[in-house]
Amino acid sequence: DTAVSQTPKYLVTQMGNDKSIKCEQNLGHDTMYWYKQDSKKFLKIMFSYNNKELIINETVPNRFSPKSPDKAHLNLHINSLELGDSAVYFCASSQDRLAGAYEQYFGPGTRLTVT
């Protein structure tokens, strides 16, 4: 019954590897997001998709590539992982692309540790 789910919850990998994080929402929402939360708990948006279409792409290195196969799923693939990529990554969804107008539902997060 989880509204927004992410896998895996923990990811430990070495520099240079490629990894993916998966996200699914069962709320019927049109819009999904990826956020990165650093060690100081600062949360920053990375990407936003609305009905499978990319609508927000912040200044994120192109090693990060989101993919939305359908509006219920948004995956994040990261190439050539670097130490600075270590963080907690959150997926979220909202009813509509007007992020300020609607509450967002967050997944439990994926803690990525790059060694």
Added chain:
Amino acid sequence: SQQGEEDPQALSIQEGENATMNCSYKTSINNLQWYRQNSGRGLVHLILIRSNEREKHSGRLRVTLDTSKKSSSLLITASRAADTASYFCAMSSTDSWGKLQFGAGTQVVVTP
């Protein structure tokens, strides 16, 4: 750049006391939201206040918004140990409806 700044960064109180935290922001906003994050968990939406509202209540939560001062406050009354969490304000600016910008959060510890 970070839109919201929260004050204090950390707050320690005893059960039954009230907790107040403030959020200041830089540009004109549409709405402002507050979220809670328990340790090791995702964020949970608490309340949304629109730019034309001044105060909003939800259970033990009271949120105020002063657009002239570009600030908001969250008050938790009669706090409980279960309120221990980080609290974040988030807003979308009038020129960017599509994204929420979060403050750095206030870490609240409620001691039984």
